[in-house]
Amino acid sequence: MKALGVIVEYNPFHNGHFFHIEAAKQEDKPDVVIAVMSGNFLQRGEPALVNKWYRTEMALLGGIDIVIELPYRFATQKAETFALGSVSILNALQCESLCFGSEDGVIDTFFKTRSFIETNKDQYEQSIRQNIKNGISYPTALKHAFTELSPKEDMVNLSKPNNILGYHYIEAIDKLKSPIKPFTIKRKNAEYHDEHFSSETIASATSIRKALFSNSPSQDIHRFIPSSTQTLLLKYFQTYGNFHQWENYWPLLRYRLLQSTSKELREIYEVEEGLENRFKNMARDSVSFHEFMQRVKTKRYTWTRLQRACLHILTNTKKIEMLSDELAPSYLRLLGMTETGRQYLNERKKDISLPIITKIASFQDHPDLALDIKAAQIYSCGLPEPYQSMLLKTEFKQAPIIIQSKKHP
Numbered sequence: 001m002k003a004l005g006v007i008v009e010y011n012p013f014h015n016g017h018f019f020h021i022e023a024a025k026q027e028d029k030p031d032v033v034i035a036v037m038s039g040n041f042l043q044r045g046e047p048a049l050v051n052k053w054y055r056t057e058m059a060l061l062g063g064i065d066i067v068i069e070l071p072y073r074f075a076t077q078k079a080e081t082f083a084l085g086s087v088s089i090l091n092a093l094q095c096e097s098l099c100f101g102s103e104d105g106v107i108d109t110f111f112k113t114r115s116f117i118e119t120n121k122d123q124y125e126q127s128i129r130q131n132i133k134n135g136i137s138y139p140t141a142l143k144h145a146f147t148e149l150s151p152k153e154d155m156v157n158l159s160k161p162n163n164i165l166g167y168h169y170i171e172a173i174d175k176l177k178s179p180i181k182p183f184t185i186k187r188k189n190a191e192y193h194d195e196h197f198s199s200e201t202i203a204s205a206t207s208i209r210k211a212l213f214s215n216s217p218s219q220d221i222h223r224f225i226p227s228s229t230q231t232l233l234l235k236y237f238q239t240y241g242n243f244h245q246w247e248n249y250w251p252l253l254r255y256r257l258l259q260s261t262s263k264e265l266r267e268i269y270e271v272e273e274g275l276e277n278r279f280k281n282m283a284r285d286s287v288s289f290h291e292f293m294q295r296v297k298t299k300r301y302t303w304t305r306l307q308r309a310c311l312h313i314l315t316n317t318k319k320i321e322m323l324s325d326e327l328a329p330s331y332l333r334l335l336g337m338t339e340t341g342r343q344y345l346n347e348r349k350k351d352i353s354l355p356i357i358t359k360i361a362s363f364q365d366h367p368d369l370a371l372d373i374k375a376a377q378i379y380s381c382g383l384p385e386p387y388q389s390m391l392l393k394t395e396f397k398q399a400p401i402i403i404q405s406k407k408h409p
Contacts (some may be wrong), residue, residue: 001344004030004097005180006064007086007169009038011048011209012233013058014225016101016187016202018341021063023185024099032344034066034093035059036086037335038075039372040244040379041315043082045307047244047379049209050236051391053398056336060403061228065341067401068093069333072315072371073322076308077140083168084175088328091178092354098182100169103160105186110163113156114170120149137302162187176328212243218371238308240387246307248382250289257283260313269322272307275301280311315378321371331366333357358400 004024010017021033024072035061039052048055057285074085090098095303104110107122115123124145131141137388143159156163166184173180203224211221212233221231257265257279265276278296289310312322332354337345357363360373376395380388 001031001347002029003032003034003097003344004028005034005036005090005097005098005338006092007036007070007083007090007098007100008059009042009048009205010035010055010059011042011046011205012050012055012225012381013062013197014203014208016207018062018226019202020099020101020185024183025063027183027185028097028099030097032065032340033063034068034090034095034341034344035064036068036070036089039069039072040376041072041076041311043075043077043079045076045091045309045311047245047382048251049212049243049245051235051244051376051379051394052335053394053401054232054236056401057403058226060233060336060338060401062226064337065290066093066344067335069335069372071329071333071368072317072375073324073368074329076311077322079164079168080171081160083165084172084327085329087134087169087172087176087178087180089123089332091176091180092329092332092352094348094351095238098169098173098180100182100184101187102156102162102166102168102184102188104156104163104166105184107182107184108155109186110166110170110182112153113151113158113167114174116149116151116153121219125151132300135300137300139302141317173287209245210230213245240383240391242383242387243259244379244382246289246310249314249378250292252378252381253289253310254283254286254292256316266315267318267320268309269312269317270305271313275306275309279310307361315371315375317371321367322342324367328367329354329368331355331357331363331369333360333369333372334397334400336403338403342402360396 006021006024008017020160025033037052042048052069059067068089070086070089087098127145127148128141131144132138136144146158146290156167158167170182173182178222201223208221208224242248261278262280265271265279282292282295286295293303293306297303334356360369363369373395377392380391383391397398
């Protein structure tokens, strides 16, 4: 069976994601589609709108056959590490191809850009270091360094978020010497960060979440999401009484900041260069997470970079836990599958080198899985009781979701 891989967050699964899967299938003609999906916390340092089990079911009903969780140690990292962890999993599962959405939409320009940067690697990295030293944020430093190289051919616009991820996917394939063949589908209509609806049927996940959190429920999102997603979002809200956003966790984060010493905060991953003191000072007078972030924001650090630092403070995740000697995931946590996905795993199980985890009880001593379990427990704290206790139990009791036959979403 031929396997196509995708790397996703589905926060939540929407029509743009469905379009991406269908377009990828049409081009690649796979027998099975495998998704590596972030867990309850995401790459930009945010809590997922709904938990990973609901997002897994959305994915399976939307055209995915196997969903594997990307461990917290990779899911909440900069693009380079996020990509390396994700591609490693797809490689272990013997995917023949990887399809990613991008603003550029032409795979050849990604290959040209990768080759150009690799050829000029020393000058590129030196320029990045100098730009950061001058107080510029990491993404802006990358952009400036690339511009300074003055490429003669058309290259990928590395200021766009999905282009950046796509570049790092190709970089990861090179580093792993993987036989995976990447290709890209151009993002349709909505930009990644769009906060407003700009199309009749396609909207960004950001704009959908904004509508869900809005005090104006008249903003109807049904045009932008499959009916299966709409049903599951309603079910989640009815079951747990709320969706997840940073404001839910602000009292917990504020407590962590105010009760921790500066020395303790310096041990947390991504807290460096005096951020611990800035965070503590701004936490005293901030009444919301948004206000806090506006106070701590600087030109040197992006909002995303600061959010990730806040997330690691919230989960008390230390540098020593994230800077592991293991550069790639060492297990595959199965969140869900269709019958087609089950058939593929049965067919390939002898050739898959990493253990596939369906029950965490026998494997939870693994440091990466322990991080995932801790993150899931903290995630549940964003809800009031009795919903918090209900959600807390799912990490240990929920078996992989199995969809007997896929329905059109």
